[in-house]
Amino acid sequence: MSETRCIEIEVFIIRMIIGLISFIGCVWHVSDVSGIYFSYETDVNVYFERETMVQIPGVTLCMNSSLLVREDYIVKRFPEIYNLTSFKDSKYYVLGQYLHQLTLYEQLFKATYRYSDVFNSCLTMKPLAYENDPNELNDYIRCERISPIREYITYSKKCFFISSQLLFEPTDRYLVDHDITLRDNGFPLYQIKLNNQFLDQTVMFIQSRSTPFLGFIGGQSNGIHLNNSKYDSFTFSYVKTSTQLLEPPYRTMCRDYNEIGYKTLSHCIVSCKANYFIAEFNGWHADIPANGEYRLQVQYAPIRLKENKTLDKLMADRCGLACSKMEDCYREYYELNTIGQFERTDEQQMLGIYIYLPNGMNTKYFHSPRLHLIEYICYFASVFSLWFGFSIIAISKALIKAYRYYSCRRVKSVNEVAMISQ
Structure with missing residues (x-):
């Protein structure tokens, strides 16, 4: 074997070894990067921002239902109530007990006072949708112009949900043109x-306007109790x-x-529990707020069941299987801060609630992919370039050389055929 041939073999072996090492390193590097991408981890980004367009939140007010009972309706349904000795001594307690003997539909819409009776007024700062409305010339509009006041009832409370967006009402009804960074925030939003x-x-709750009022059983536990006997606003x-x-x-x-007909995970769970009580006990769960979206031709199930x-x-x-335990993709949480409370005078027959524009920064936690697809492709390409020296210039030169080589081979083949034919 010639010396040149031996040298060519040695060079080939060295290239094979280097190529094998590069291949193993490249596979290891690519698998490492792929492990990051296909684990689908996320990074948490935290933003602190002030609203340039104030988004009106939902507000729910809950009152003791016994004080909201319509005595005239209860007496009409149960005439014997006036013969009870206990009625004179504890009128509201007796009215409440008879109220619970009615169907939820009667309790909610006939036997208790409605929003128009309980509220003297409810105003909110004018949103974008009404900025050019000739019928709304003041800076504030009635709350019911934004969306209907939704009413709920439980065994002990009747609640009123203000500024809800449960039927996909237009968003501009809930946006107030007020940049809290530059504008005076000493104005009440409500x-x-x-x-x-x-x-x-x-009890007052502030919540996401796109989620029904679910009460404590649905995780809405940030309510503030208002002492209306001591304070008037x-x-x-x-x-x-x-x-x-x-x-x-x-x-x-x-x-x-x-996608499955609910607003949140809690909404699905609460609805499932309500339907479970109806199916198993032919009654309503005492702590679940009921409104028109449920079948209300039932009475309350025995109270002892909710304590079991x-x-x-x-x-x-059962409801975990029906709804899953996956968290909501988007959630809003609100924290109320008391600015002031003013003692009641004998002349005041109302309770005033004033919720001011936020003057602090909102906090947003935003999860994003730790490695996006475009980043993964870039890593993939750079790894190959690192281990094999690939580049656009090198590949273009190789293509040109390959083109020239095969062109020469083709010309040579044509010449050989021509010489043979001669």
């Missing part, structure tokens, strides 16, 4: 006045925190519950 005669143990401000998760396959594993922890666990397991 001005609410309630008739004090109907109030006892009043309250002023509040609020801050908002929102979270944005990613759907599968990302690890946050969120779900858009609108074994039953609650059974319902939780």
Whole structure:
């Protein structure tokens, strides 16, 4: 074997070894990068921002239902009530007990006072949708112009949900043109006045306007109790925190519950528990707020059932299968801060609630992919370039050389054929 041939073999072996090492390193590097991408991890980005367009939140006010009972309706349905000795001593307690003997439909729409009776007035700062409305010349409009006041009832409370967006009402009804960074924030976003005669143990919640009122069983536990016997008005401000998760396959594993007819996971769970009680006990769960979206031709199930922890666990397991346990892709949380409370005078027959524009920064937690597809492709290409020296210039030169080589081979073949034919 010639010396030149031996050298060519040695060079070939060295190239094979280097190529094998490069291939192994490249595979390891690519698998490492692929592991990051296909694990679908996320990074949490935190933003602090002031609203340039104030978004009107939902507000729910709950009162003791016994004070909202229409005595005339109860007496018409149960004439014997006036013969009870206890009626004179504890009138509202007796009215409440008879109220619970009615169907939820009667309780909600006939036997208790409605929004128009309980509220003296409810105003909110004029949103974008009404800026050019000739019928709304003031800076404030009635709350019911934005959306209907939705009413709910539980065993002990009747609640009123203001500024809801449950039927996909236009968003411009809930946007107020007020840049809180530059504008004066000493204006109330809400001005609410309630008739004090109907109030006892009043609780106020501030919540996402796109989620039904679900009560404590649905996780709405940030209510503030208003002492209407001692104070005649309250002023509040609020801050908002929102979270944005990613759907599968990302690890946050969120779900858009609108796809199955619900607003949130809690909405699905509460609806499932309500339907479970109706199916199993032919009655309504005492702590679940009921409104027109449910079948209300039922009465309350025995109170002892809502206190049964074994039953609650059974319902939780069943509803967990029906709704899943995946978190909501988007959630809003509100925190109310009391600015002031003013002592009552004998002349005041109303309770004033004033919720001011937020003057702080909202917090937003936004999950994003740790490695986007375009980043993964770039990593993939750079790894190959690192281990094999690929580049656009090198590849273009190789293509030119290959083209020239095969062109020469083709010309040579043609010449050989021509010589043979001669």
